[in-house]
Amino acid sequence: MRNVIVALDAMGGDFGPKVTVPAAIQALSLFPELKIILTGDRNSIKSCLLFSGYQSNTRLSIEHTKIVVSDSKRPSLALRSSVGSSMEMAINLVSSNLANACVSGGNTGALMALSCFRLKLLPGLERPALVSALPTKLRKKTWMLDLGANVSSDAESLFQFAIMGSALAEQHLRRSARVAILNVGVEEIKGNNLVKRCSEMLSKSKLVNFIGYIEGNQLLYDVADVIVCDGFVGNICLKVCEGTAKLFIDKLKNNVINSSIKGWIAKKLFSELFDELRALNPDRYNGASFLGLRGVVIKSHGKADVSAIVNAIGEAVYEVQEQVSTCIRDRLKAVLLERKK
Template identity: 70%
Template sequence: MQNIIVALDAMGGDFGPQVTVPAALRSLLLFPELKVILTGDQTAITSKLSLLVGCGTYPRLSIKHSDKVISDSEKPSLALRHGSESSMAMAVDLVANDFANACISAGNTGALVAISRFKLKLLPGLEQPALISTLPTALGNKTWMLDLGANVSSSPDSIFQFALMGSILAEQHLGRLPRVALLNIGSEKIKGNHLVKHAAKMLYQNKLVNFIGYIEGNQLLYDAADVIVCDGFLGNICLKVCEGTAQLFMDKLKLTLVGSSLRTWIAKKIFSGLFAELQTLNPDQYNGASLLGLNGVVIKSHGGANVLAIVNAITEAVYEVRQKVSTHITDRLKSVLCERHY
């Protein structure tokens, strides 16, 4: 069995070692082939480890010390210039220097994109990387969506490349050629701006992507496509709206189940099963956005991730290393560039 080494930025996110350390330990139990390198403050990490497992040894877990953390408010340009010794940059460095197969951080998104792009470089022929993650659907399936915020603006060529990369990743999970759609203000071909129309023209002409046309925002969670493509500005807004709506719905439902009145007792009988079912909408279940298009696996966790969410991000990293997603993307890109279909 091939060993898989994951570098985890232990200091990233809202909770740092409080969630990253137990998530690393839980992931080691899930994957016998996994090794984890925690980058960050050694004192904070070992303190949390001692609380969880006492004075035992950790044969598949190691620590690379850094006393620097990139703040959420730091500009990507400054993080790139001055953050080379940060816990985030160290995690990326381990991948760039072949000491790890993948890295994960819940820290500053812009900084992670900038540092990863600088250290790992884009795959040949790509214009931009893209963040991709899954959304739940009404039928219990998953839909992959990108770009979720790696880039503020993109060209039609980049949108086409996002569609290609998203299709390749989804295909590894689904075992079939996925349905790919562009997010637009309407499903009719006449709708949309220059960016969307130009990208659609290239996708219709290409045989390597199963392009089914446009979908609207109200179809995001209804299994209308396996891969939904848009620019990063729109994608990030859509993701946050979906997460906020799901959280609002669950919070409202929780309130109906609090108390000891007859009405509350009846509500508990009616809605307790529904509440358990709705946990599938919890964003933590889908944590771990892949930064596609780089010479290495980089996973971005959301900043408020809990232990389960970080475990899910590590799981995605392990899967992408096993499936050699970067290699598949490189091979497909070569085919497209050779055929000059766009």
Template identity: 55%
Template structure:
């Protein structure tokens, strides 16, 4: 029920995700009448070659009347969450009836409910929102925190680095390069929180810490994981998305505003235009709420069908890679190094 468009976008995305991931089963939580109306519309247009009954057998609906509002404060959402679709979604994961949760709803409420219902991994104090961003090479860079924690201390940043490294390693199959976002690359730059975290990372052999990185270097393949507080991270993310949309919209206006230009663009710049599509923020939708005992994925509120499918795909990947266990293993390694 979350996001700007609710079932009109989530349900079509779920149908396509079931087609794309044959090993996937999905539980949809929300108003049953709204969900069924969208399901009927989507399954009625499926090709005859697709077994509609077999597809629907992998889908379960949990009816909930109550929906947490996008502007609800986390504390109020937590107190009044009983009977809501978000609460039931988190409870399904907490009870072991689902391997992961995907939500496009209120971020603060999702974090509060997840901490309360699923609990944190031992040694982790706060969950962090992390997502991949495109780089000039095409290999993503993972940025965290993206807004779940506005004010953090050096211990929390240090935990973010461990979690981000564990996540990126499962995508890259190598030890990722970890950097701290700062106002300069020099060791003297930054506040005491950043400097203290840097000293600890330098003394942690299991983390491939490469030092400070500046804002203009985020997408230049300097690092695989970039760590910052949620205030800076959210501004970086939203600015990057805004610039990407600006570039894409300008190109559309230039190349596709006239039939002849459109034809020439497809012939002369087909490969370049294909690469530029990778800048679309929807391709990287699905921020992980790291540090929990189970997997929770936050989808953009404005996500379209393709973006929601990508968020579901991230959940599938993290379940297969057992990301919470990998983070726990990483923490255990760090603790052994300290002793």
């Protein structure tokens, strides 16, 4: 098993070291091949380590800085104020080969801008894409991109998103990934010029298992393994899915689990159903990847709890060990060769 060093932005997200530090400790216990570098305020980090009762060892270290990128700033302003920040420090560790991956719950726009500036895009790529797994029926997954790295995209960018998403999904699935475009209907005549043009491009490629269009009500029904859309649509869909899942989980807790006798009987009768509903918890799928970079960068949800950040770290470990960036680079190179024929 290949050793992996993850640079974790300890100050990123809404809760900072209060959740990132215990998440790092838990991740180290789950992944024996893992080392973590925490970037951020040394005193705050050490205080949380002490509170957790953690005994320091060579698998965890701290890179000190008190500068934090604000979540409220626009990407351009956040980028200018990120010099020396915990986020920049984590990305620089990857660019200088002192870490294999960066995980941060900080400002998404700043994280993307810093990652593109420091790590650079893969050859032939126009834009990066933010991708994450969504739960589907029978506890399977589908990968959706873009989730907000690009508010608007052209057909070529969507085509490249499909290539990258397919390469990532196939590393997980160990088989050909079914790729679909999110549209307002499944018929060929439906949709705007953007999705129609992308559909034409994907249909011509032998390197993608393109199955056509899907609608929003099919997102979680295991119809496709990779779902392609622009970042504006993708981010809205992601938030709707997260909100719906949280609504179900909250109702489950409030109306059944938290009531004594009724809850006990319901749990006995419908235990499998409850497990299925819990599987919809978006925290279990925390950790969106910036695809298209010359390195692994994982964006954690800003409100992520300890278990959610552990999942994000786990995704970073997986992508490093499976050499996802290299797989995407090779797939993009193959597409360029296909087009020249």
